[in-house]
Amino acid sequence: MSLDNTFVELDKAHHDRATFECGEEELNIFIRTQAAKHMEIGISKTMLLPFSVPLSNGKCSICAFYTIAPSSIRRETLPASLAKKLPLYPVPVFLLAQMGVHTECQGKGFGKVTLIKALEYLWKMNSYMRAFAVIVDCLNTTTEQFYKKYGFEFLCHHNGRTRMFISMRTLEQLFLPKN
Numbered sequence: 001m002s003l004d005n006t007f008v009e010l011d012k013a014h015h016d017r018a019t020f021e022c023g024e025e026e027l028n029i030f031i032r033t034q035a036a037k038h039m040e041i042g043i044s045k046t047m048l049l050p051f052s053v054p055l056s057n058g059k060c061s062i063c064a065f066y067t068i069a070p071s072s073i074r075r076e077t078l079p080a081s082l083a084k085k086l087p088l089y090p091v092p093v094f095l096l097a098q099m100g101v102h103t104e105c106q107g108k109g110f111g112k113v114t115l116i117k118a119l120e121y122l123w124k125m126n127s128y129m130r131a132f133a134v135i136v137d138c139l140n141t142t143t144e145q146f147y148k149k150y151g152f153e154f155l156c157h158h159n160g161r162t163r164m165f166i167s168m169r170t171l172e173q174l175f176l177p178k179n
Contacts, residue, residue, distance in 0.1 A: 006049075007047040007048060007049050007066075007114075007117050007121075008047065008048060008049075008050065009039075009045065009046070009047055009048075010035055010036060010039060010046040010047070010048055010065070012036040013059075014050075014059055014060060015048060015050055015059055015060055015061075015062055016055055016057060016059035016060060016061050016062070017031050017032045017033075017035070017036070017062065018032055019055070019061050019062075020032060020061070020062045020065075020100070020102060021102060021103050022100040022101055022102055022103060022106075023103055023106075024100065024139060026139065027098055027099075027100040027139075028100075030067070030098050030100075031046070031062065031065055031098070031100065035065070035067060035098070038067070038069075043069060044067050044068060044069040044097055045067065045068055045069070046065055046066070046067040046098070047065065047066055047067075047068075047117070047118070047121065048062045048063075048064065048065035048066075049062070049063045049064045049065070049110070049113075049114065049117075050062055050063065051063055061102070062102060063101070063102050063104075063105045063110060064099075064100065064101040064102065064105060064110045064111075064113070064114040065098070065099070065100055065114070066096060066098065066099040066114055066115075066117070066118040067096075067097045067098035067099070068094055068095065068096055068097060068118060068121070068122060068125075069094070069095045069097050070092065070093075070094065070095070070129070070131070071092075071093050071094065071095035071135065072090035072091060072092050072093060073090065073091055073093050073132075073133075073135065073155070073165075074090055074091075075087070075088060075089075075090075075091055077155055077156040077163075078091075078155065078165075079153075082167070086132070091132045092129075092130065092131045092132060093131050093132055093133045093134065093135050093165070094122045094125065094126075094131045094133075094134045094135070095134075095135055095136070095137075096115075096118055096119075096122075096134055096135070096136045097137075099111075099114055099115065099118065099136075101114060111146065112150070115146075115147075115150055119134060119166070119171055119174070119175075120175060122134055122171070123168070123171045123172075123174075123175045126168055126171075130168075131168060132167065132168060133165040133166060133167045133168060134165065134166050134168070134171070135155060135163055135164065135165045136152065136163070136164050136165075137158055137159065137161040137162070137163050138161055138162045138163075138164060139161070144162050144164065147164050147166075148164070150166075151166050151170055152164040152165060152166045153165060153166070
Protein backbone atom coordinates (compact mmCIF):
# COMPACT_ATOMS: atom_id res chain seq x y z
CA MET A 1 0.00 0.00 0.00
CA SER A 2 1.23 3.49 -0.74
CA LEU A 3 0.66 6.49 1.49
CA ASP A 4 -0.45 10.03 0.97
CA ASN A 5 2.26 12.31 2.32
CA THR A 6 0.12 14.73 4.33
CA PHE A 7 -2.14 14.52 7.34
CA VAL A 8 -5.75 15.43 6.63
CA GLU A 9 -8.84 15.90 8.73
CA LEU A 10 -10.85 12.73 9.32
CA ASP A 11 -13.74 12.48 6.89
CA LYS A 12 -15.95 9.46 7.48
CA ALA A 13 -17.12 9.60 3.84
CA HIS A 14 -13.55 9.12 2.58
CA HIS A 15 -11.65 7.26 5.31
CA ASP A 16 -12.21 3.63 6.25
CA ARG A 17 -12.21 3.60 10.04
CA ALA A 18 -13.52 0.04 10.36
CA THR A 19 -10.26 -1.59 9.23
CA PHE A 20 -7.97 0.39 11.54
CA GLU A 21 -5.97 -1.89 13.84
CA CYS A 22 -3.10 -0.67 16.00
CA GLY A 23 -2.92 -3.34 18.70
CA GLU A 24 -4.58 -1.14 21.35
CA GLU A 25 -8.31 -1.88 21.50
CA GLU A 26 -9.10 1.44 23.17
CA LEU A 27 -7.58 3.34 20.23
CA ASN A 28 -9.21 1.05 17.66
CA ILE A 29 -12.63 1.64 19.20
CA PHE A 30 -12.02 5.38 19.39
CA ILE A 31 -11.11 5.84 15.71
CA ARG A 32 -13.83 3.44 14.54
CA THR A 33 -16.75 4.74 16.59
CA GLN A 34 -16.01 7.97 18.45
CA ALA A 35 -13.59 10.23 16.56
CA ALA A 36 -16.07 11.41 13.91
CA LYS A 37 -18.82 11.91 16.52
CA HIS A 38 -16.48 13.97 18.69
CA MET A 39 -15.62 16.14 15.71
CA GLU A 40 -19.30 16.61 14.83
CA ILE A 41 -20.13 17.89 18.32
CA GLY A 42 -17.01 20.06 18.43
CA ILE A 43 -14.99 18.56 21.28
CA SER A 44 -11.93 17.37 19.39
CA LYS A 45 -10.25 17.20 16.00
CA THR A 46 -8.76 14.08 14.43
CA MET A 47 -6.10 14.30 11.75
CA LEU A 48 -4.85 11.26 9.87
CA LEU A 49 -2.37 9.95 7.35
CA PRO A 50 -4.35 7.93 4.79
CA PHE A 51 -3.19 5.25 2.41
CA SER A 52 -3.47 6.66 -1.12
CA VAL A 53 -5.01 3.62 -2.80
CA PRO A 54 -8.71 3.22 -2.00
CA LEU A 55 -10.17 -0.08 -0.81
CA SER A 56 -12.95 -1.87 -2.70
CA ASN A 57 -15.47 0.26 -0.77
CA GLY A 58 -13.90 3.42 -2.27
CA LYS A 59 -12.52 4.62 1.06
CA CYS A 60 -8.86 4.92 2.07
CA SER A 61 -7.42 3.03 5.01
CA ILE A 62 -5.75 4.93 7.84
CA CYS A 63 -2.01 4.54 8.45
CA ALA A 64 -1.84 6.81 11.51
CA PHE A 65 -3.94 9.38 13.36
CA TYR A 66 -3.91 11.84 16.20
CA THR A 67 -6.72 13.56 18.07
CA ILE A 68 -6.38 16.89 19.85
CA ALA A 69 -8.63 18.88 22.14
CA PRO A 70 -8.45 21.97 24.34
CA SER A 71 -8.13 21.27 28.05
CA SER A 72 -6.84 22.74 31.29
CA ILE A 73 -4.80 21.62 34.28
CA ARG A 74 -4.55 22.78 37.85
CA ARG A 75 -1.40 24.67 38.64
CA GLU A 76 -0.76 22.32 41.61
CA THR A 77 -0.14 19.41 39.22
CA LEU A 78 2.87 21.14 37.67
CA PRO A 79 6.42 21.03 39.04
CA ALA A 80 6.88 23.80 41.64
CA SER A 81 9.42 25.63 39.48
CA LEU A 82 6.79 26.07 36.74
CA ALA A 83 3.72 26.45 38.95
CA LYS A 84 4.99 29.51 40.79
CA LYS A 85 4.95 31.48 37.54
CA LEU A 86 1.32 30.67 36.73
CA PRO A 87 -2.04 32.06 37.87
CA LEU A 88 -4.10 30.32 40.55
CA TYR A 89 -6.94 29.38 38.18
CA PRO A 90 -6.83 26.40 35.75
CA VAL A 91 -4.15 26.77 33.09
CA PRO A 92 -5.08 26.18 29.42
CA VAL A 93 -3.32 23.31 27.67
CA PHE A 94 -3.77 21.25 24.53
CA LEU A 95 -4.61 17.59 25.06
CA LEU A 96 -3.09 15.08 22.66
CA ALA A 97 -6.05 12.85 23.37
CA GLN A 98 -5.40 9.89 21.07
CA MET A 99 -2.63 8.76 18.75
CA GLY A 100 -2.29 5.47 16.90
CA VAL A 101 -0.39 3.82 14.07
CA HIS A 102 -1.82 0.91 12.06
CA THR A 103 0.00 -2.38 12.67
CA GLU A 104 1.09 -2.47 9.00
CA CYS A 105 2.91 0.83 9.53
CA GLN A 106 4.43 0.17 12.96
CA GLY A 107 8.21 -0.01 13.30
CA LYS A 108 8.74 2.36 10.36
CA GLY A 109 8.91 5.70 12.17
CA PHE A 110 5.26 6.66 11.74
CA GLY A 111 4.77 7.10 15.50
CA LYS A 112 7.50 9.73 15.55
CA VAL A 113 6.17 11.41 12.39
CA THR A 114 2.63 11.45 13.79
CA LEU A 115 3.78 12.96 17.07
CA ILE A 116 5.82 15.63 15.29
CA LYS A 117 2.89 16.50 13.02
CA ALA A 118 0.56 16.75 16.04
CA LEU A 119 2.98 18.97 17.95
CA GLU A 120 3.62 21.11 14.88
CA TYR A 121 -0.13 21.55 14.39
CA LEU A 122 -0.59 22.50 18.05
CA TRP A 123 2.34 24.92 17.86
CA LYS A 124 0.57 26.68 14.98
CA MET A 125 -2.73 26.64 16.91
CA ASN A 126 -0.95 28.28 19.83
CA SER A 127 -0.58 31.47 17.81
CA TYR A 128 -4.42 31.72 17.74
CA MET A 129 -5.39 30.18 21.06
CA ARG A 130 -2.68 30.26 23.70
CA ALA A 131 -1.88 27.26 25.87
CA PHE A 132 0.83 26.54 28.41
CA ALA A 133 1.68 23.00 27.30
CA VAL A 134 0.62 19.86 25.50
CA ILE A 135 -0.46 17.02 27.76
CA VAL A 136 -0.96 13.33 27.09
CA ASP A 137 -2.41 10.54 29.23
CA CYS A 138 -0.35 7.40 28.60
CA LEU A 139 -2.08 4.05 28.07
CA ASN A 140 0.85 2.07 29.48
CA THR A 141 4.57 2.16 30.27
CA THR A 142 5.49 1.63 26.61
CA THR A 143 3.71 4.84 25.63
CA GLU A 144 5.25 6.62 28.63
CA GLN A 145 8.71 5.70 27.33
CA PHE A 146 7.77 6.82 23.81
CA TYR A 147 6.71 10.28 24.95
CA LYS A 148 9.64 10.60 27.36
CA LYS A 149 12.01 9.94 24.45
CA TYR A 150 10.58 13.01 22.70
CA GLY A 151 10.86 15.42 25.62
CA PHE A 152 7.63 14.90 27.54
CA GLU A 153 7.94 15.06 31.32
CA PHE A 154 5.94 13.44 34.11
CA LEU A 155 3.11 15.67 35.30
CA CYS A 156 0.89 13.58 37.59
CA HIS A 157 -1.31 10.51 37.74
CA HIS A 158 -4.75 11.16 36.31
CA ASN A 159 -7.63 8.66 36.11
CA GLY A 160 -5.24 5.76 36.62
CA ARG A 161 -2.84 6.88 33.90
CA THR A 162 0.45 8.71 33.83
CA ARG A 163 -0.08 12.24 32.55
CA MET A 164 2.91 13.79 30.81
CA PHE A 165 3.51 17.23 29.34
CA ILE A 166 5.75 19.22 27.05
CA SER A 167 5.72 23.00 27.43
CA MET A 168 4.98 25.38 24.59
CA ARG A 169 8.36 26.98 25.35
CA THR A 170 9.99 23.68 24.44
CA LEU A 171 7.94 23.51 21.24
CA GLU A 172 8.99 27.07 20.48
CA GLN A 173 12.61 25.90 20.49
CA LEU A 174 11.69 23.11 18.08
CA PHE A 175 9.43 24.96 15.66
CA LEU A 176 10.29 28.66 15.77
CA PRO A 177 12.24 29.53 12.63
CA LYS A 178 15.87 30.31 13.38
CA ASN A 179 17.22 33.62 12.06
